[in-house]
Amino acid sequence: MKKITLLLVAVFTFGNVNAQDGGIKVGAHVGLPTGDIKDAYSVNLGVDVTYMWNVTDKFSAGVTTGYTAYLGETIGSGAGRFEVPNAGFIPLAATGQYSFTDHLFLGTDLGYAIYAGSGDGDGGFLYQPKFGYQSEKIEVYAGYKGISNNGTFSSINLGFNYKF
Template structure:
């Protein structure tokens, strides 16, 4: 974990030292749950904020944060006394991550976020390592992207997401 945090700090420091210009972006995403916990959660919703610095032609690095929540599913439990619906706790996280983006063309890009997701949901829970590769369309003011988001500790909470960002 220390290596990931130190790597993120090094990337951001490199961005500060070499930044000629940058941009701020905010957005939202929604996704379908996959992986170990797909039976416990129904959907992923969240908001994102990032600042990226241009460090080379078509390549930007920066920092990202926001809030993402995984909404719990209701499950039915049959007992000798009848059926009961049980709903678990939503899993909320604040990601703190380094982000990088490379423009393949003027309008297509690939990118990735790597960092840590801090658990802030109700009930018991742990944070975990956050990784999120992305592919999308962009112009001067907007981005539309598809991504795979994973938060791993002992189990992996993951989703396939669609997102939208507005650039300032």
């Protein structure tokens, strides 16, 4: 928890000093689990906070965090019935975004996702390529999220960000 607090303090402190060079984005995402976990989890839900710095006219880089949860399902039947616990993660990642036009962009997040669910669990390497539409105040994107460590938590996501 100390690491997350320090990261957020650093982001917002640096952001206030260089406010003209970037901006904060706050958003939410929803996704369908795929791959290793598609039969055990029903949906991926989360919130995101990002700070971006303009590197060039078309490219921005920054940091991102938030919370993402994979909601467990009940699997099996009868005496073999088992409730899969929810799995939560706190991502700590670098992010980049290239704008092809004023409205279309391609981006990616790369970093580490800290396991924050109940019970035993491990974090893992986080990667999330995404493609989207943006205006001056909003973004809507589609992406693939993977959290890898002896198996992969993955999902196909739709997200929305509001830019401050």
